[in-house]
Amino acid sequence: MKTKMVPMLLTLFTLLLVAAPVAWSAESIHIAVSAPLTGNFAEYGQNWQKAISMAVEWINAAGGIKGRPLEIVYGDSKSDPKDSAALAQKFTSDNRIVAEIGDFSSTASMAAQPIYDRAGMVQLSPTTSHPKWAPGSPWSFGIVGTQAGEGPFMARYAIERLGKKRIAVLHINNDWGIASKEYFVNAATEMGAQVLGVESYFETEKDFTGVLTKLRGLKPELIYVPSFYNEMALISKQREKLGWTDVVVMGPGSLYSPKLLELGGNSVNGLYTSAVFFPNDPRPEVQKFVKGFEAKYKATPNMFAGVAYDAINLMAETIRKVGTDRKAIRDELVKTKNFPGVTGKIAFTERRDVVKDYRHLVVKDGQFTLFDK
Amino acid sequence: MLVPQLINGLTQGSLYALIAIGFVIIFGTMNLVTFAHGEVYMAGAFVGAFAMSLWHLPWFVALVMGMAAAWVLGFLIEKVAFRPLRTAGHMPPLLITIGLSIILKDLAVVLFGAENRPVPSIYEQTVRLAGVQVSVLQLVILGLAGTLFLVLRLVIQGTKIGRAMRATAQDHEAASAMGVNVNRVFSIAFALASCLGGAAGVMIGIYYNAVYPTMGGTAGLKGFAACIFGGLTSIPGAILGGIIIGVVENLTVQFLASGYRDVVAFLVMVIVLVLRPQGLLGRKLKTV
Amino acid sequence: MLELRGVSTRYGPVQVLWEVSLTVGEGELVCLLGGNASGKSTTMKTILGLVHPVRGEVLFRGRPIHRDTPAQVVRAGIAPVLESRRIFPQLTVYENLLMGAYTRTDGPGIRQDIEAVYERFPVLRERRGQLGGTLSGGEQQMLAIARALLARPRLLVMDEPSMGLSPLYVEKTFEVIQDLNRQGIAILLVEQNANMALAIAQRGYVLQTGRIVLADTAQNLVNHPMMRKAYLEL
Ligand SMILES: Nc1ncnc2c1ncn2[C@@H]1O[C@H](COP(=O)(O)OP(=O)(O)O)[C@@H](O)[C@H]1O
Numbered sequence: 001m002k003t004k005m006v007p008m009l010l011t012l013f014t015l016l017l018v019a020a021p022v023a024w025s026a027e028s029i030h031i032a033v034s035a036p037l038t039g040n041f042a043e044y045g046q047n048w049q050k051a052i053s054m055a056v057e058w059i060n061a062a063g064g065i066k067g068r069p070l071e072i073v074y075g076d077s078k079s080d081p082k083d084s085a086a087l088a089q090k091f092t093s094d095n096r097i098v099a100e101i102g103d104f105s106s107t108a109s110m111a112a113q114p115i116y117d118r119a120g121m122v123q124l125s126p127t128t129s130h131p132k133w134a135p136g137s138p139w140s141f142g143i144v145g146t147q148a149g150e151g152p153f154m155a156r157y158a159i160e161r162l163g164k165k166r167i168a169v170l171h172i173n174n175d176w177g178i179a180s181k182e183y184f185v186n187a188a189t190e191m192g193a194q195v196l197g198v199e200s201y202f203e204t205e206k207d208f209t210g211v212l213t214k215l216r217g218l219k220p221e222l223i224y225v226p227s228f229y230n231e232m233a234l235i236s237k238q239r240e241k242l243g244w245t246d247v248v249v250m251g252p253g254s255l256y257s258p259k260l261l262e263l264g265g266n267s268v269n270g271l272y273t274s275a276v277f278f279p280n281d282p283r284p285e286v287q288k289f290v291k292g293f294e295a296k297y298k299a300t301p302n303m304f305a306g307v308a309y310d311a312i313n314l315m316a317e318t319i320r321k322v323g324t325d326r327k328a329i330r331d332e333l334v335k336t337k338n339f340p341g342v343t344g345k346i347a348f349t350e351r352r353d354v355v356k357d358y359r360h361l362v363v364k365d366g367q368f369t370l371f372d373k
Numbered sequence: 374m375l376v377p378q379l380i381n382g383l384t385q386g387s388l389y390a391l392i393a394i395g396f397v398i399i400f401g402t403m404n405l406v407t408f409a410h411g412e413v414y415m416a417g418a419f420v421g422a423f424a425m426s427l428w429h430l431p432w433f434v435a436l437v438m439g440m441a442a443a444w445v446l447g448f449l450i451e452k453v454a455f456r457p458l459r460t461a462g463h464m465p466p467l468l469i470t471i472g473l474s475i476i477l478k479d480l481a482v483v484l485f486g487a488e489n490r491p492v493p494s495i496y497e498q499t500v501r502l503a504g505v506q507v508s509v510l511q512l513v514i515l516g517l518a519g520t521l522f523l524v525l526r527l528v529i530q531g532t533k534i535g536r537a538m539r540a541t542a543q544d545h546e547a548a549s550a551m552g553v554n555v556n557r558v559f560s561i562a563f564a565l566a567s568c569l570g571g572a573a574g575v576m577i578g579i580y581y582n583a584v585y586p587t588m589g590g591t592a593g594l595k596g597f598a599a600c601i602f603g604g605l606t607s608i609p610g611a612i613l614g615g616i617i618i619g620v621v622e623n624l625t626v627q628f629l630a631s632g633y634r635d636v637v638a639f640l641v642m643v644i645v646l647v648l649r650p651q652g653l654l655g656r657k658l659k660t661v
Numbered sequence: 662m663l664e665l666r667g668v669s670t671r672y673g674p675v676q677v678l679w680e681v682s683l684t685v686g687e688g689e690l691v692c693l694l695g696g697n698a699s700g701k702s703t704t705m706k707t708i709l710g711l712v713h714p715v716r717g718e719v720l721f722r723g724r725p726i727h728r729d730t731p732a733q734v735v736r737a738g739i740a741p742v743l744e745s746r747r748i749f750p751q752l753t754v755y756e757n758l759l760m761g762a763y764t765r766t767d768g769p770g771i772r773q774d775i776e777a778v779y780e781r782f783p784v785l786r787e788r789r790g791q792l793g794g795t796l797s798g799g800e801q802q803m804l805a806i807a808r809a810l811l812a813r814p815r816l817l818v819m820d821e822p823s824m825g826l827s828p829l830y831v832e833k834t835f836e837v838i839q840d841l842n843r844q845g846i847a848i849l850l851v852e853q854n855a856n857m858a859l860a861i862a863q864r865g866y867v868l869q870t871g872r873i874v875l876a877d878t879a880q881n882l883v884n885h886p887m888m889r890k891a892y893l894e895l
């Protein structure tokens with residue numbers, strides 16, 4: 001008897017294991033994701049998709065949400081406001097869908113906002129950082145932090161941690177850059193620093209020699225540069241060539257990218273920045289995510305993967321607590337106070353965005369390192 | 374900061390001038406405008422950038438390669454867009470070069486991606502000259518541009534092909550009757566113009582540390598503006614025009630704001646053209 | 662030496678020459694007369710290879726040249742003095758002369774020939790560094806002729822060399838033409854000024870709307886009633 005039972009049981013087990021993904025007794029819970037899966041921002045959308053798929057796999061492997069599997073309905077918005085609005089129509093009218101994650105850019109998220117608002121469905125964006133976004137509708141949530149939080153953080157970094165009091169600003173001339181500059185300059189002035197001059201450049205600019213020469217004339221100790229890695233690399237190299245070395249360069253977390261190191265080379269050594277997600281962070285939840293991601297995709301996750309991972313986990317956690325009612329999800333989400341995300345603790349303000357805990361970073365020997373002085 | 378700004382302007386302006394001379398040579402000899410000149414400059418810049426960053430060649434080899442590539446591309450463009458349409462008037466070649474410029478730009482996007490491609494830095498040192506800190510790279514660029522102006526002058530003023538180019542520019546039928554192979558002169562003029570554009574492209578890539586597919590757009594426009602500014606058919610005029618645009622831009626950055634640089638540069642150009650419709654060094658009208 | 666056989670030339674759809682035949686013998690001075698727009702310049706351009714005939718042939722010293730490029734025609738020994746001179750206004754006098762020698766590669770020979778034309782036209786030596794455009798009309802005509810001579814031609818094809826010149830220079834131009842002809846250079850002289858042309862030419866042709874309507878000795882042409890009526894009433 002006994003000898004016959006063993007193979008039988010083993011077979012049964014194996015069958016159960018193999019069949020497990022389709023063997024759910026209960027109906028799936030559907031969450032929609034509106035993201036740029038193709039187009040100019042596809043790189044970011046694909047990072048989201050990787051992180052979210054991995055998180056969903058883990059959740060379902062652990063038994064789903066109260067026995068029900070989680071299922072993602074992806075929609076490709078190309079981060080285009082027309083497409084994100086159309087997707088919002090589609091998602092909100094689909095009764096199976098309980099909440100939405102997305103979109104990527106402020107513009108795409110805000111175009112879809114009134115539709116989610118009218119339908120009464122949560123719209124949780126992993127990346128939208130415009131200060132006006134989350135307050136725009138009671139159904140909108142942002143988890144990446146806003147310039148309203150980052151500006152003062154960077155100002156404190158410059159003034160209190162580095163002791164620099166004479167500051168000049170060079171910012172990219174778009175909504176994001178202007179907001180970044182405003183929050184930084186206001187905070188810095190309040191903290192008693194002297195803002196000697198503010199200059200801006202257009203997105204397509206490649207020649208920074210003129211504007212650097214001008215700023216240099218003001219003799220600042222630190223220049224704060226809200227920009228992206230592409231221009232920051234050029235700014236750093238051109239600054240070096242002009243022989244302007246007696247100045248500290250700092251910029252917001254938008255600069256935190258391996259591309260900056262690749263493009264900027266030696267010239268970005270000594271550059272100060274910040275990050276909400278730092279893969280070398282020793283916290284266990286971060287290491288679990290990083291190791292899992294690296295094993296699955298053979299690449300280190302970046303901030304975009306990190307916030308998407310936090311978004312889906314936060315959503316799953318909330319549904320676990322209150323079930324699948326769209327309104328109940330919103331009401332529970334608002335109360336989030338202490339969610340341990342890989343991009344830091346998530347606690348919503350009354351505006352339904354978050355104040356991130358940023359990490360102080362500095363580029364040393366061609367690597368981002370934690371600044372711990 | 375005025376002197377460093379002037380040096381910035383001079384450096385940038387000398388590169389605009391190289392582009393502008395290309396327009397002058399092409400317009401001067403063929404009485405036609407090419408809209409693909411900026412893309413030839415872009416192509417030269419990419420070849421130079423690849424030579425330095427992928428094949429780790431010294432910058433002067435990269436420069437020669439970029440110039441050679443632009444030469445070949447110019448030669449082909451003349452063959453494809455201009456030669457068959459020599460007698461078709463101004464419009465068809467113009468439209469073809471607009472099309473070519475779009476094709477070349479898109480091709481670069483497809484082949485190399487739309488992103489900036491980094492170019493390694495050279496001459497990162499600075500020197501003190503009369504109390505002013507000057508970038509060695511800027512001096513190198515100024516020296517190179519100056520050398521190219523001189524070589525060009527020698528070629529155009531002192532060689533047989535240069536004389537044939539000038540003669541063709543003034544009266545191509547008469548030149549042809551003298552035995553000049555006008556088609557060959559057009560070919561060489563176009564290639565020479567392109568080659569200078571390619572040189573500017575390689576140097577700009579090195580100067581700003583970046584090349585990218587759309588770089589030919591504004592550069593082409595600035596070069597064309599400098600060419601009009603200087604009188605359309607005058608090489609010294611184009612050099613002067615390029616340098617004035619470069620200097621005005623940098624002074625605008627210093628005394629106004631970076632965002633106004635193009636506006637002010639083009640405004641100055643419009644004012645000059647209102648006061649002197651023939652440009653700075655242009656003649657009233659070309660007599661045929 | 663030069664022979665046109667049934668040459669027809671068109672500019673696109675417009676036919677300008679209809680079966681033009683003419684000859685210029687070794688050392689001969691032949692004039693081609695005709696009113697405005699009769700096709701004189703087109704005949705010249707056809708000879709020079711600036712346009713190619715659609716029918717007929719052009720022979721020079723027995724060899725067909727009507728498919729040749731202008732450079733080949735010049736090298737064969739035909740040099741042009743173009744209508745309204747067409748010197749290069751922004752080249753110096755010296756450079757204009759060098760353009761005349763464009764197809765030649767014999768440096769010393771060219772220098773020697775330049776010396777020779779300076780001897781013939783001292784004003785050009787005086788002005789050698791000046792831009793061509795700054796010369797007077799008469800001086801420009803001398804330059805145009807000198808430039809053509811730099812090709813060492815056996816045949817000069819001249820298109821209305823007297824046009825627009827002061828009487829003094831018209832006189833001088835015709836003297837030079839005669840002089841060159843006496844030195845053995847064959848000349849095909851296109852003129853509207855029939856009186857003066859026939860006075861120095863040995864033979865002449867009359868072109869009317871692209872067709873040769875008369876061909877005879879200069880003497881006979883002067884006396885021809887049709888000529889007297891159409892071209893010689895000044
Ligand atoms: N390049 C051209 N294209 C079209 N028609 C032309 C061209 N050159 C001349 N013609 C025409 O050919 C005819 C003969 O011109 P041309 O040979 O210059 O006459 P001529 O020299 O006897 O005055 C004229 O009707 C003229 O309009």
Ligand SMILES: [Mg+2]
Nearest residue numbers: 701702703744
């Ligand atoms: Mg005529």
